[in-house]
Amino acid sequence: MAITSVKNLKEFSTTNERFEGAHLLCPGCAHSMIVRELMNCSDDNLVISTNTGCLEVSTAVYPYTSWDTSWIHIGFENAATAAAGAEAMYKARKRKGTLKNPDAPVKFVAFGGDGSTYDIGFQWLSGAVERGHNFTYICLDNENYANTGGQRSSSTPIGASTTTAPAGRVSYGEKRNKKDMMAIMAANGASYVAQVAPNKWKNMAQAFQKALSIDGPCYINALSACTTEWKFDPKDTINISDLATDSLVFPLYEIIDGTELNITYRPKNVLPVKDYLAAQGRFKHLFKPENAHILEEWQKRVDEKWEYLQRREEARV
Amino acid sequence: MSNVLSNEKRGMHELGAEKKVGWDEVTHGVVLHSFEDDATDVAMRKAEDRKYSEFSSYTATVASWRVIKPVYNRDICIDCQNCWVWCPDSSIISRDKQILGIDYDHCKGCGVCVEVCPTNPKSLLMFGEAMSSEDAIAQWPVKEKKEK
Ligand SMILES: Cc1ncc(C[n+]2csc(CCOP(=O)(O)OP(=O)(O)O)c2C)c(N)n1
Ligand code: SF4
Ligand code: SF4
Ligand code: SF4
Ligand SMILES: [Mg+2]
Numbered sequence: 001m002a003i004t005s006v007k008n009l010k011e012f013s014t015t016n017e018r019f020e021g022a023h024l025l026c027p028g029c030a031h032s033m034i035v036r037e038l039m040n041c042s043d044d045n046l047v048i049s050t051n052t053g054c055l056e057v058s059t060a061v062y063p064y065t066s067w068d069t070s071w072i073h074i075g076f077e078n079a080a081t082a083a084a085g086a087e088a089m090y091k092a093r094k095r096k097g098t099l100k101n102p103d104a105p106v107k108f109v110a111f112g113g114d115g116s117t118y119d120i121g122f123q124w125l126s127g128a129v130e131r132g133h134n135f136t137y138i139c140l141d142n143e144n145y146a147n148t149g150g151q152r153s154s155s156t157p158i159g160a161s162t163t164t165a166p167a168g169r170v171s172y173g174e175k176r177n178k179k180d181m182m183a184i185m186a187a188n189g190a191s192y193v194a195q196v197a198p199n200k201w202k203n204m205a206q207a208f209q210k211a212l213s214i215d216g217p218c219y220i221n222a223l224s225a226c227t228t229e230w231k232f233d234p235k236d237t238i239n240i241s242d243l244a245t246d247s248l249v250f251p252l253y254e255i256i257d258g259t260e261l262n263i264t265y266r267p268k269n270v271l272p273v274k275d276y277l278a279a280q281g282r283f284k285h286l287f288k289p290e291n292a293h294i295l296e297e298w299q300k301r302v303d304e305k306w307e308y309l310q311r312r313e314e315a316r317v
Numbered sequence: 318m319s320n321v322l323s324n325e326k327r328g329m330h331e332l333g334a335e336k337k338v339g340w341d342e343v344t345h346g347v348v349l350h351s352f353e354d355d356a357t358d359v360a361m362r363k364a365e366d367r368k369y370s371e372f373s374s375y376t377a378t379v380a381s382w383r384v385i386k387p388v389y390n391r392d393i394c395i396d397c398q399n400c401w402v403w404c405p406d407s408s409i410i411s412r413d414k415q416i417l418g419i420d421y422d423h424c425k426g427c428g429v430c431v432e433v434c435p436t437n438p439k440s441l442l443m444f445g446e447a448m449s450s451e452d453a454i455a456q457w458p459v460k461e462k463k464e465k
Contacts, residue, residue: 009398010414016363020351021407022374027382028427032405043360046323055430064374065349068359068367104357201402235428238403 003213004041006205010144017067024058025254028234030224031055031140035111041205041211044105045091049074049082051121051171053113054147055140071133073264077121080128083110089132099172107212108135112188113224114155116144118179129188129217136211139181150189150229154179156244157249158301159294160282163231167285172274172294181221191216194254194264197223203265210254223250243276246256248306249306253313261312273299321365321417322410328378328422330371363412379406383426385443388453388456389418393460401432 005011006059018039025032025267031054046069050056056073059066065301087108112121117139125137144162145151152162155290157178161167165174185193191214196204204222225240227233232240244250245265252265274295277283286294349372350357351378359367369375394416399417401409408424431441437459 009402010396013401013411013414014396015406018360020373020375022377022379024379025405027405027425028429029405032407033403036405036407037402045357045360059374060349061374062343062347063349064377065351065372066374068351068356068373101357163453182406198403210395233428235432237405237427237429238433266442281414 003209006041006045006186006202006209009201009261012040012201015043016048020066020068021159022064023066025054026226026228026234028227028237028263029054030142030198030226030237031058033226034138034140034196034204034222037198037205038109038208041208042107044107045069045141045211046107046109047083047086048072048109048111049079049086050111051082051113051116052076053116053140054142054146055111055113055212057147061232078126078136079110079112079116079121079135080125081121082139083108084128084133085133087133087135106108108133109212110135110254112137113140113146114141114143115151115153118154118181125305126188129185129190129219130196132189133217134215136208138220138222140224141179141221142209142224142229144226146226146229155181159277159286159291159298161285162282171292172285173282174290181219182253182255185219186258189217189258190219192218192247192256193220194218195223195252196252197245197250197252198264199238200245200252205283207254207264231284232279235264236279240276240279243279247271247273247276248302249273249276250307250308252274253309259317261309261316262278263309263313274304321363324418326369326376327364327420328376328380330377331381341433377424379425380422383424383446384445385426386421387419387426387428387430387441388448388450389416390440390442390453390454390457391416391435391436392440393457394436395436397435398455399433399435400441403429403433405429432434 004015019036030291047071051074060073072082143155150162151164152174155178156174159173161173182193192211194207196207225237246267253263255261348444350370351373353370359386396415401411408420409419412430428443434441444453
């Protein structure tokens with residue numbers, strides 16, 4: 001398997017770009033940072049499926065494609081299904097000796113948004129992981145249905161204002177806590193699950209390379225800061241991601257074979273959660289006096305989660 | 318490396334300006350080939366050594382999205398590659414570990430590259446779209462006795 005060096009950024013920058021510009025994602029969109037890095041950290045032939053969402057509609061605007069690899073567009077719930085199907089066919093044809101190029105290294109990858117991953121494609125993802133297909137599923141987690149105008153998903157965190165759970169006189173926005181897809185996928189039998197964020201490019205590239213090298217189903221949850229729906233200036237995508245990882249709102253960790261949990265990034269200075277929230281318009285209302293309890297609730301939950309992750313890491317269970 | 322910065326295939330088409338096709342005119346199960354040749358070794362080739370087909374968005378441009386643009390100042394740059402790794406539009410051109418410049422056919426002017434540039438003063442700054450790079454460089458902020 002050909003692997004691009006991600007030892008340091010200078011080495012990595014000698015890779016050959018495989019995700020082309022003039023896609024139509026918003027300026028500053030993190031989706032493309034993640035996708036581009038995935039494609040750039042491997043030299044293998046990639047077979048990529050992408051279901052409906054911002055990434056799909058913006059990278060395949062007829063008659064253009066931004067993908068320098070085999071790429072399949074499929075309906076909203078079926079990124080995992082398409083990758084699993086292609087992988088199963090590839091294995092079968094290899095067995096029968098009908099592949100034109102049987103020795104070429106091929107990797108199967110699926111991209112879905114959080115709407116499709118946490119909600120609408122959940123059953124199909126679960127099935128593909130359970131069947132043990134050799135593929136990597138990457139959720140571009142921007143915590144809302146961005147492509148249809150910012151509806152809440154089960155990944156939307158508490159207190160966020162969305163079009164279907166708006167903040168206002170009687171509501172502080174989203175009432176429920178973000179669903180824990182990492183725990184679910186680990187319990188579902190994924191060989192490897194990892195939470196990554198583009199600001200920690202090396203951590204992310206290492207997780208991608210690990211997932212691609214493992215023979216089995218892998219799940220990666222990638223923080224994808226969304227300038228349009230989170231309401232921040234496009235230039236700040238990496239700054240917002242830094243706030244997310246350094247306040248531990250979005251902790252970076254991996255779980256191998258369902259049990260071995262490793263924290264892969266420990267911030268030197270842990271920032272207060274309110275610094276992360278204050279930088280985004282979707283949480284603006286939380287800073288009104290009547291919503292002070294939600295800010296407290298946020299910090300408490302983040303602290304508890306971090307404590308839990310550290311104990312799981314120690315216990316090796 | 319002759320045509321790296323201005324590859325003549327790049328940015329030929331204004332997106333949406335031509336070849337408009339209604340959704341009901343698209344053939345079901347249509348396949349678009351990104352390259353004119355057998356592309357199995359594409360991961361081994363740089364843009365300038367590839368035969369992009371007219372279906373690749375590489376041949377299209379989104380330059381009209383910009384109102385401000387980043388300008389690159391080679392004199393201050395330390396080639397850290399931060400701008401390269403975080404550009405969401407594959408628009409920082411880097412070869413042999415060196416930044417060569419900006420791909421203005423695909424840059425949308427988001428400003429991320431300026432934010433992540435660590436030098437002092439920055440080696441990338443945003444200017445009005447109409448300003449020439451020479452004028453921008455001429456009014457670059459002075460160095461605060463740091464870097465070479
Ligand atoms: C079965 C089905 N339901 C609804 C839609 C409409 N739809 C298209 S994209 C989208 C939102 C996608 O959200 P997400 O998966 O989070 O991706 P994002 O756009 O946020 O990247 C929706 C609801 C659809 N295409 N198919
Ligand atoms: S709406 Fe958000 S996720 Fe969609 S393209 Fe814009 S920034 Fe990216
Ligand atoms: S302004 Fe944005 S799109 Fe343009 S080069 Fe900088 S990071 Fe890339
Ligand atoms: S981020 Fe700045 S210093 Fe680093 S390579 Fe880019 S322009 Fe040069
Ligand atoms: Mg989403």
